[in-house]
Amino acid sequence: MKKRIMLVALGLLGSVCLTTSNVSAQTKGLHRLTSHWVNQHAKTQNNINRYYRLNQNTKSGPFKGSKVILPKGTIVSGSIINDSASKTHNAFVNGQTGLSYALKKRVGMKKPWTQLVFWQTYMLSRYPRVKKPAFMPALGEGVFYTGGVKSFTNMAKRYKSSSSALRLTSDGYVEFYQHRNQPLITTYYETFAYNQKPISYAKINHTLVKGSKTYLYYSHNLKGVNDQKVRKSGAYKYRLTIHNLHTPYRYTIHYDTAYGSMYTIGGHHFYSMPLKSENSGE
Numbered sequence: 216m217k218k219r220i221m222l223v224a225l226g227l228l229g230s231v232c233l234t235t236s237n238v239s240a241q242t243k244g245l246h247r248l249t250s251h252w253v254n255q256h257a258k259t260q261n262n263i264n265r266y267y268r269l270n271q272n273t274k275s276g277p278f279k280g281s282k283v284i285l286p287k288g289t290i291v292s293g294s295i296i297n298d299s300a301s302k303t304h305n306a307f308v309n310g311q312t313g314l315s316y317a318l319k320k321r322v323g324m325k326k327p328w329t330q331l332v333f334w335q336t337y338m339l340s341r342y343p344r345v346k347k348p349a350f351m352p353a354l355g356e357g358v359f360y361t362g363g364v365k366s367f368t369n370m371a372k373r374y375k376s377s378s379s380a381l382r383l384t385s386d387g388y389v390e391f392y393q394h395r396n397q398p399l400i401t402t403y404y405e406t407f408a409y410n411q412k413p414i415s416y417a418k419i420n421h422t423l424v425k426g427s428k429t430y431l432y433y434s435h436n437l438k439g440v441n442d443q444k445v446r447k448s449g450a451y452k453y454r455l456t457i458h459n460l461h462t463p464y465r466y467t468i469h470y471d472t473a474y475g476s477m478y479t480i481g482g483h484h485f486y487s488m489p490l491k492s493e494n495s496g497e
Contacts, residue, residue, distance in 0.1 A: 242467060243467050245364070245368055245465075245466050246464065246465045246466075247462070247463075247464055248463045248474075249463070250461050250463060253463045253474070253476070253490060254353075254354075256490060257354050260491070262354065262490055264292055264311055264347065264351070264354065265293060265294065265310060266290055266291065266293070266344065266346070266347055266348065266385060267290070267291055267293045267307070267342045267343065267344050267345060268288065268291075268342070268343055268345045269288065269290075269291065269341070270287065271287050271341055272285070272286055272287050273287075273289075273333075275331070275333035275334075275335065276331060276332075276333070283319070283322040283323050284322060285314075285318075289314070289386055290345065290348060290387070291309065291310075291314065291333075291385050291386070292309065292311055292312035292385045293307055293310045293342070294307075294309075294310050295307055296308060298336075302336050303336055303337055303338060305336070306334055306335065306337055307334075307335045307336070307337040309330075309331070309332055309333050311355065312351065312356055312357045312384065312385045313330055313356070313382075313384060313409070314331055314384055314385060315384040315387075315416065316388075316412060316413050316416060317388055317418070318384075327412075328410070328411055328413075329409050329410075349422040349429075350389075350419055350422040350429060350431055351383055351385070352459070352487065352489070354476075354489035354490065355476075355487050355488055355490070356406060356407050356487075356488070357382060357383035357385075358380055358381070358382045358383075358407045358487060358488075359380065359381045359478055359486065359487045360378035360380050360399070360400065360485060360486055360487070361378045361379045361394075361483070361484070361485055362378050362484060362485070362486065363486060364464060364475075364477060364486070366486060367466065367475035367477075367486045370400060370405070370473070371468060371473040372466070375400070376394075377394055378399065378400070379392060379394045379399070379439065380392045380394075381440060381480055381485065382413070383419075387418060387419045388416050388417065388418055389416065389417055389431055389437060389455065390413035390416040391414055391415045391438060391439035391440055392411060392413050392414065393414045393439060395411060397410050399411075405491075405492040406491075414439055415437050417434065417435060417437050418433060418434070419431050419432070419433055420433055420450040420451060421450070427460070427461060428457065428459075429459075430454055430455070430456055430457075431454065431455045432451040432452075432453070433450070433452070433455075434449065434450050434451075434452050434453070435452065436453055437453065437455065440480060440481045440483075441481030441482055442481055443455075443456075443481075455480065455481055456479075456480070456481060456482075457478060457480050458478060458479045458480070460477045460478060462476070462477045463475065463476040463477075464476075464477070471492060471493070472492060472493045472494075473488065473492045474488055474489055474490040475487070475488055475489075476488070476489045
C-alpha cells in the first residue's frame with residue numbers, strides 16, 4: 216500500500232513538473248537563460264553550425280539559370296540531408312552562415328548582396344568537414360545587431376528592427392551593414408535579411424581568442440564599428456574586439472519565441488540570435 220501511495224505521489228509530482236515546464240516555456244515577456252540551456256537546446260534542435268571545405272571548384276548558385284563557380288578551398292557552412300534523387304542519396308546544402316559579399320561579387324553573382332543557396336550531391340571527398348573557423352560563434356548566423364537587451368526586446372515585440380548589423384562570413388570576412396529603409400532582420404523568421412550591400416568589409420587576416428573575447432585583425436579601418444589601429448601598416452593594422460557576455464535571453468509574445476545573446480563589439484552593445492525563433496502554434 217505504501218509503495219502504491221509513493222508511486223501515485225511520484226506520478227503527480229512528475230505531472231506538476233511537466234506542467235510547470237510547459238507553462239514556463241510559454242510565459243510571455245523577457246526571461247534570462249543560461250548558456251548551458253541554450254547549448255543543450257541547440258543540440259536538441261540540431262542547430263549547431265557545421266563547416267565544410269570545397270575540394271574542387273564547385274558550380275552553384277541561387278537558381279539553375281544563374282550558377283556561379285565557387286573556388287576550391289572555400290569554407291562554407293552546410294548540412295547533409297537525405298535526397299533520394301542524388302547518386303549518394305545525400306545532398307549537401309547551405310547552412311546558417313553565409314558567404315561574403317566580396318566573394319559573391321568576385322565570382323560574378325548578379326546580386327551579390329543576396330543569399331547564395333546551394334544544393335549539391337554530397338561526396339565526402341569533395342566536401343570534407345572541417346573545424347569551425349576561430350572567428351565564428353558556435354551558434355547562430357554569425358550576425359550581430361546593434362543595441363543590447365532593449366533593442367532585442369523591441370525587435371521581438373514588434374517583429375521588426377531598426378538595428379544595423381555586423382556580419383561574419385564562413386569564408387573569412389567581417390562586414391558592416393547600415394540600417395536603411397528595410398530592416399536587416401526578416402519578419403517572423405528573425406534571420407538576416409540579405410537585402411542590401413555592406414557599407415564596409417574587410418578580410419580577416421588573423422583571429423585571437425582569449426576566454427570570452429575574440430580579436431579580429433585586418434588591414435584597414437572598418438566603417439561603422441569602433442575598431443582600433445594597433446600597427447602602422449600591414450595585414451594586422453586594425454583590431455576589432457568581440458566580447459561574448461554569456462547573457463542569453465528569451466522573449467515570448469503570443470506564441471512566438473525569440474532568442475538573443477548579448478555582446479559588446481568595439482565597446483558598444485550588440486546582440487545575436489543563437490537559436491532560431493520558434494512558434495508553438497495557437
